Amino acid sequence: MIETTLDIPADARNPVEPFLRMERMPHIWCAGCGIGTTVNCFTRALLKSKANLDKVAVVSGIGCTGRVAGYARLDSFHTTHGRAIPFATGLKLANPELQVVVYSGDGDLFAIGGNHFIHAARRNMDLKVICVNNMIYAMTGGQTAPTTPLEALTSTAPYGVSEPAFNLVSLAEAAGACYVARWTTYHVMQLSRSMEEALGKKGFCFIEVLSPCPTLYQRRNRMGDGLDAMKYYKEASKIRHGAPTSECSLSKSGEIVVGKFVDRERPDYCELLRAQMCQSLGERYAEPEVVCSR
């Protein structure tokens, strides 16, 4: 059997190896890319959370970040561009004992998939959404994302971006997320801690992770390599837990407000559904038994 406990084999080179499909290494990510760092934090969060890994599923969309699902040694789904959240919604509703984590990029979750994001947050669907925000469409070669800051250069905005970006944490809060945090790949301890907290919280949880894409964002914008991005994250970040999310917009080289902004209780989709059905149907209501028999 695959371990479901936290035993780490003696010959493991890295404590996160049991969580990864090592037979698929090396991964596709570039040197200096931040996505791997976030995966490291995520596996550590899983370790700490003592979750039964047989009951954790990862759902990704398409993009460099979308490849996370393919490396996680969990039930994992690499779906279509922008649609990880509605896939995850069906998975969770059919099989509520699963802990369903959506792991995807900023373009995937907030451009093509933006509608699904706000509706899942509104419903307070019990999903943990991790967005790796590299401020760019990386997989397709560095095009403008709805998160690319003003003036930044991209392959489709060669003279600089002129449209305002989304403030993801504010959007998530306004749409109804019950947990909202932002970190950078510099803040590995805090990020891992936030992921662990989200795994322990019911309802729609959102974590934004600023992450460098040296290949397609940093380089074109003369911002150096992955290490330079770490230095920038270190110097420009201010931890302000509970900061009003509306004041947490990001810019090309300005301050980065990080921290846990929202941690509130709201009944989740399944609780609300059950309450409404019991009120309307009383005894006649049958608890969902969705899984088909063998």
Place this chain on the structure above:
Amino acid sequence: MHADPKGVLTGVHFMDGDHACCEGALAAGARFAAGYPITPSTEVVERFAARIPTIGGIFIQMEDELAASIAIQGAVWGGAKAFTVTSGPGFSLMMEHIGLAAMTETPCVFVNVQRGGPSTGLPTLPGQADMMQARWGSHGDYGIIALCPNSPQECFDLTITAFNLSEEFRVPVMMMLDECVGHMTEKVVIPEAESIEVTPRRYTKRSPEEYRPFEPQEDLVPEMVKAGDGYRFHITGLTHDERGYPDMSVGTQDRLVRRLTEKVKPAGDGRALYETGDLDDAEVAVVSYGITSRVAQRALQLARARGIRAGKFRLITAWPFPERQIRELAGLVKAFVVPELNLGQMVYEVERSAAGKAKVIPVTHAGGTVHNPDVILDAIMEAVR
């Protein structure tokens, strides 16, 4: 396996095709539906929303058809039998996810109650112009199954068949209604649960160590698992090997795509569903489906009354197209007459299958109503001239 009696509304009913389709899904074991409202299909999910809370299952109205058509696939991998329902514009939006279901071999059912198109077209009026879209609408090569009921009773019966085929072949199955069939109200007999056969999911008996998610069995269909059972499997829309891992090699692409296309062929060959009548002495065969087959029936009566030897071949399985049956028939009749509520779609398949052995006469119609039987009769007379 027999149907779960909880979902079976045994009795004699007077209901429309949309409602009967919902009852078929419930009888087949569907306990999850996701939809987005669109005329003339909405009644299917409205009924599901009303029925499912006392049966035990989930209906969720999603934010659009992209969401609905992938939420059902998440539900399937969670262990559900699931379906979605739409019409014209919504069907267009679902195309990417029909491809995903084909690629990931996710058993699920898409109901399309066809209306007049293109675009918003004729929202409340019939069409049959999505037949080729059902077959080819998503990008790339893949196989699907599509069924065409022509009565509320068949909406019930064939929806069960659609679910069963989707499980057997692990393929998305399209239920291609049209507005007339969806909205016509007739007698529908729902039998006892014990007399309804339901195909169980092809769950593997192998251990997680032995199991390979896309290893084809003898019939080219791989065995399934669901999330949460310790298999730690990976599913991707990328070209993948038998482990389910992305593999961009030409060989893997070739093996996978050929298998996805090949595996559904038996559903159209020996096992295609169709209805024939008066073909024994026929000089001309009218090939039709859905509501048009009922108009064609009248034209056939008129033809026989005039002494014309005309018979019917009604397509129930539209895809995979019953090529062999039409080929054989082409050797017996002089001509095929193919009326459909479009400017010519399935007629191309008839033509291809007839391979020049019989004349093929399309009777086109842009939709919005049904053919006048006289127009079909004229084509029959032209065929024997």
